[in-house]
Amino acid sequence: MGVILAVAGSAVGLGNFLRFPGQAAMNGGGIFMIPYFISLVLLGIPICWMEWTMGRYGGSRGFNSAPGIFSVMWRNPVSKYFGALALIVPVGIYMYYVYIEAWCLAYAWDYLTGAMVRLPADVEAYKDHFAGFVGTGYNGFLLRSTGGLQESVLFLIIVFVINFVFIYRGLTRGIELFCKFAMPVLMLFAGIVLVRVLTLGTPDPARPEANVVNALGFMWTPTIPIRHGWKQTAGPELEGFRPAGESAEVEIPDSFPIPQELVFESMTRGGLKSVREVFRVRVSADGAAGETEDGVTIISARPGQTVRLSVDPATPASIRAQPLWAGLADPQLWLAAAGQIFFTLSVGFGIILNYASYLRRNDDVVLSGLTASSTNEFCEVCLGGLITIPAAFLFLTAADLTPAVLQSGFKLGFVALPAVFARMPAGSLFGAVWFFMLFVAAITSSLSMLQPAIAFLEEGFGMGRRLSVTCLGMLTAIGSLLVVYFSKDLIALSVMDFWIGTVCIFLLAMVQSIVVGWLFGIERVKEECRRGAAMRVPDVVWFVMKYVTPTYLLIVFVCWCYNNIPAEIAGIRAMRAEDRGTVLLMLAFIGVLLVFFSLLVNLAAARWRAQGRLAGADASRAPLADPEARP
Amino acid sequence: MNVYGWVFMLASCGFVISLTVFCYWRVLRTPGTLEHMHAPLDIDTHDADT
Numbered sequence: 143m144g145v146i147l148a149v150a151g152s153a154v155g156l157g158n159f160l161r162f163p164g165q166a167a168m169n170g171g172g173i174f175m176i177p178y179f180i181s182l183v184l185l186g187i188p189i190c191w192m193e194w195t196m197g198r199y200g201g202s203r204g205f206n207s208a209p210g211i212f213s214v215m216w217r218n219p220v221s222k223y224f225g226a227l228a229l230i231v232p233v234g235i236y237m238y239y240v241y242i243e244a245w246c247l248a249y250a251w252d253y254l255t256g257a258m259v260r261l262p263a264d265v266e267a268y269k270d271h272f273a274g275f276v277g278t279g280y281n282g283f284l285l286r287s288t289g290g291l292q293e294s295v296l297f298l299i300i301v302f303v304i305n306f307v308f309i310y311r312g313l314t315r316g317i318e319l320f321c322k323f324a325m326p327v328l329m330l331f332a333g334i335v336l337v338r339v340l341t342l343g344t345p346d347p348a349r350p351e352a353n354v355v356n357a358l359g360f361m362w363t364p365t366i367p368i369r370h371g372w373k374q375t376a377g378p379e380l381e382g383f384r385p386a387g388e389s390a391e392v393e394i395p396d397s398f399p400i401p402q403e404l405v406f407e408s409m410t411r412g413g414l415k416s417v418r419e420v421f422r423v424r425v426s427a428d429g430a431a432g433e434t435e436d437g438v439t440i441i442s443a444r445p446g447q448t449v450r451l452s453v454d455p456a457t458p459a460s461i462r463a464q465p466l467w468a469g470l471a472d473p474q475l476w477l478a479a480a481g482q483i484f485f486t487l488s489v490g491f492g493i494i495l496n497y498a499s500y501l502r503r504n505d506d507v508v509l510s511g512l513t514a515s516s517t518n519e520f521c522e523v524c525l526g527g528l529i530t531i532p533a534a535f536l537f538l539t540a541a542d543l544t545p546a547v548l549q550s551g552f553k554l555g556f557v558a559l560p561a562v563f564a565r566m567p568a569g570s571l572f573g574a575v576w577f578f579m580l581f582v583a584a585i586t587s588s589l590s591m592l593q594p595a596i597a598f599l600e601e602g603f604g605m606g607r608r609l610s611v612t613c614l615g616m617l618t619a620i621g622s623l624l625v626v627y628f629s630k631d632l633i634a635l636s637v638m639d640f641w642i643g644t645v646c647i648f649l650l651a652m653v654q655s656i657v658v659g660w661l662f663g664i665e666r667v668k669e670e671c672r673r674g675a676a677m678r679v680p681d682v683v684w685f686v687m688k689y690v691t692p693t694y695l696l697i698v699f700v701c702w703c704y705n706n707i708p709a710e711i712a713g714i715r716a717m718r719a720e721d722r723g724t725v726l727l728m729l730a731f732i733g734v735l736l737v738f739f740s741l742l743v744n745l746a747a748a749r750w751r752a753q754g755r756l757a758g759a760d761a762s763r764a765p766l767a768d769p770e771a772r773p
Numbered sequence: 774m775n776v777y778g779w780v781f782m783l784a785s786c787g788f789v790i791s792l793t794v795f796c797y798w799r800v801l802r803t804p805g806t807l808e809h810m811h812a813p814l815d816i817d818t819h820d821a822d823t
Binding site: 175358505513586 | 777784814816
């Protein structure tokens with residue numbers, strides 16, 4: 143029973159309850175599930191099996207850390223540096239993940255003590271509360287203000303200590319025991335909240351349309367997802383150009399030279415159709431009312447004024463008039479689904495790779511991997527998919543559930559849902575239960591995030607566990623402090639999440655699939671994977687692993703870069719100087735992490751060579767830790 | 774919620790529940806499986822005392 147609970151505990155995380163519902167609702171509801179399940183079958187499960195197999199093989203050759211495992215799987219001097227990615231990803235994610243974990247615990251505490259009940263029951267109040275709680279107003283807010291430590295920092299310290307006590311003590315002594323209690327609690331709490339949400343009926347008789355069936359429909363009814371893109375095509379580049387979905391704001395500075403014409407374009411895409419609209423903003427001393435000429439919207443404005451540009455309301459309607467299947471032609475839909483699968487199954491994180499290296503030679507990797515994946519999917523689709531968005535729909539208006547709210551797991555989880563609990567009978571109790579459940583889901587993930595780096599320090603430099611944990615504690619504390627200090631609009635956290643929690647994960651998954659499928663050899667993978675397997679892997683999986691998964695990943699990654707990197711860079715360029723400084727600082731920090739871990743890998747490799755562990759090109763000549771002798 | 778919404782919701786939940794039930798059924802019905810089955814959180818890293 144302990145093993146089953148640990149499988150479930152390892153699988154469940156924040157992505158199940160916050161990220162998935164928002165992604166699904168944003169990306170066409172039911173239609174999102176088609177690429178989602180295809181990604182699960184073609185990417186998630188094969189890569190999961192690859193990681194388990196790679197890890198167990200590396201462990202049988204005497205290596206527990208990713209650089210060592212990569213070295214024995216692909217005998218090439220550069221291979222170990224790819225392994226460095228598998229250290230940076232979990233360590234980097236840990237730096238901000240524990241902070242979010244702390245928010246969950248703090249919110250649970252506030253519900254228990256009644257602090258949240260005192261807030262007015264509207265979204266704006268919770269928006270302000272969250273902004274104050276994490277300090278989105280300006281950098282350093284959390285540490286600068288008087289009156290002692292801010293609540294979120296206090297809870298970060300508490301969560302940091304809890305994590306380190308468990309990690310310091312080692313897995314079998316603390317984490318397994320914790321999981322045995324935490325997992326049933328999580329499942330019980332999730333079940334209670336699910337039953338509560340599904341039995342709410344029509345909570346507000348004045349709004350009969352806000353009933354459970356419509357709430358489920360908001361989440362699950364398939365629609366064609368609509369994307370909006372904005373760009374400035376003429377005129378001096380403005381810092382205050384802020385696109386937000388189907389509208390954009392243009393802040394014209396007081397000192398703007400006049401007369402001047404600025405031209406902006408919106409591109410609304412959905413399915414097989416795209417609609418381009420042009421907006422000309424004429425800036426002069428006597429700004430007059432707007433007009434439209436031949437599909438071009440002309441707006442007059444004065445310096446110091448903020449102009450709002452909006453897409454024609456008929457445009458989305460014309461896109462939604464296409465047949466439903468056209469929605470599948472949207473590459474962003476496939477990218478979002480693949481990204482969600484990576485995030486939720488923790489593939490491409492380097493964690494499974496490390497833990498699998500401690501398995502015995504004949505331990506099962508096939509059924510273990512599949513069971514963990516299916517448990518995760520159960521929590522995500524059946525619990526996350528039926529609780530979060532339907533609950534929000536029942537108590538909030540459509541205006542509250544904007545794309546910005548749905549897209550951001552933070553806004554959904556820490557702004558929209560507290561407003562829901564405020565209007566729900568016994569909301570204080572359910573709020574406490576819900577946020578404690580999120581905390582449990584988060585801590586079962588964060589507890590495993592540092593083990594890949596601990597294993598690397600141990601085998602690369604001969605350090606003991608406690609020294610490794612202490613060193614990593616200091617390193618991750620620096621990263622977390624940066625995230626906490628640069629709190630304005632959570633920019634530092636977003637930068638870490640985008641570049642480490644998304645780009646590096648894609649890269650690592652791609653490298654792994656190429657190493658396994660092409661450099662290590664699919665026949666050897668087949669032999670390795672089948673050893674000790676508690677169920678037979680269908681033959682088609684080997685074809686998928688060798689051809690489909692790398693191709694699919696490559697296409698997804700290239701499309702993803704094409705869609706996101708230019709937008710990300712344009713977003714950075716359009717920022718105010720202070721925000722741009724924060725982004726560049728965090729990028730520099732990520733760069734330092736990359737260089738630092740690459741140097742450590744280089745030093746560790748020199749040590750392994752001196753010990754003869756990397757001698758020769760034949761893996762079988764590497765000294766083996768006797769896998770059968772493992773307890 | 775229209776009929777497509779019901780179809781997608783029931784099919785998605787049905788698929789996931791079936792997969793989960795299948796996995797746990799295999800785990801519980803196949804003798805000796807639990808001894809050889811592991812998850813990150815229950816794997817002993819053999820370094821707790823160092």
